[in-house]
Amino acid sequence: MHILLTGPGGFLGSALAHYWAGCGHTLSLLARPSSGLSRIDVLADQPEVHILRASTPEEITSLVCETAPDVIVHTACSYGRKGENPLDVMEANLVLGTALLQAVLNGATANSGAPTTILNTGTVLAPNVSLYALSKSQFSAWGATLAAQAPARLRFIDLRLQQMYGPGDDHSKFTTHVIESCLSNQPRLALTPGEQRRDFIHVDDVVRAYDCILEHRDRFAASDAIDVGSGETITMRGFVELAKQVAGASTVLDFGAVPYRANEAMLCVANTARLNALGWRPKVSLTDGLTSMIRLATDL
CATH class of the missing domain: 3.90.25.10 (UDP-galactose 4-epimerase, domain 1)
Structure with missing residues (x-):
């Protein structure tokens, strides 16, 4: 499978990249020019791993068209904890993802005759908690709306991720x-x-959940959402x-x-009933x- 993954330099994105590279998938890792990729240095020389850099919506849609992935997994985001202004947060959490949606709607992916799946890393926080939560919620709404309008081209699955933790996470967490x-x-x-009260889930369990959802993506509606957490x-x-x-x-x-x-x-x-039905357990x-x-x- 050819997976286009955004945010490969981040905590979750890098964990997914390592896991899927180990499974033998072809990976197109899409990062912003300023993003550090030290977490995935060891993957750079693998023939099935391709590092892509883009910053504008036009560059992003063009790269999606060139790579023609089977699926897109979107983990890139900005928490707004490092001095980013509101425009920076909106750019990372809303504009980048919308460019991915537009590329799929333009028919830029490999799934001729079938909808292309985007797995989106959503949030469980209410929009009024922070600019991060507001922008992430807005993008989830955009993805769900566009998928409902064009189910033949786009399947949008919003993964409502709980409190993830694990070794190598950012110091700001x-x-x-x-x-x-x-x-x-x-x-x-x-x-x-x-x-x-929070639902803490280890990054290894999160990676397995993403892989499970990806494997069973055809069982999801065109516009769908699923909780990812331990359930406790x-x-x-x-x-x-x-x-x-x-x-x-x-x-x-x-x-x-x-x-x-x-x-x-x-x-x-998290309500883990749907994940459990797919065979996943923490x-x-x-x-x-x-x-x-x-x-x-x-x-x-």
Whole structure:
């Protein structure tokens, strides 16, 4: 299978790239000119892996036309945590993806006579939580609308991803920040009250879920959505306390020192019934996942 994957330099995108390259698929890895690709350096010399760079919608649609992939997996995004302005966030989370949609509608992919599937990495956050959540929700709506209008050409599956974690994630992520603070025995870690309940899912389980959905894509409607998570929740306080325990840290956890952000979601959990029906089950427990992350970090 020929897969066009966006965001290959990111945490999830690179994990998918490594997995699918190992499965023998042909990969076209689409990245912005400024994106670092250190996570996939070892894939660059593989004959079935092609690195593509594009920044404008015109360049993106042209590359999709040239490569003619069987499917498109969209993971590229901007969280807005690194000084990006609203235009930057919108460009990454809405414009780039819309260019992919337009390329498919133009008939630029390999699926002559059948709809081309786009797996989109969506969000479970409400649009009023952040510009990231707003722009991601808007793109999901665009994809669903266009697929409903042109089901013969486009199948759009929105993967509503819960709280992913794992080794090698960005330092700006909450999970990584907590683990690094505990490993370095920071004297004090300022936190919210931690009453929010979250569904944590290890990146290895996420990769298997994406692969499972891709394998069974023909079982989805033209405009569809599916939850990706463990189906279980723990409070943020419970997560932090578990990370501290596994790390053997002496860090003082100062719950309540930080207020909740505006419009904070207090409960996020996946309904895993559809994934389970496809044969997928999570394999990595939160305790095992945190233990492996901490063991890997201490071995480096």
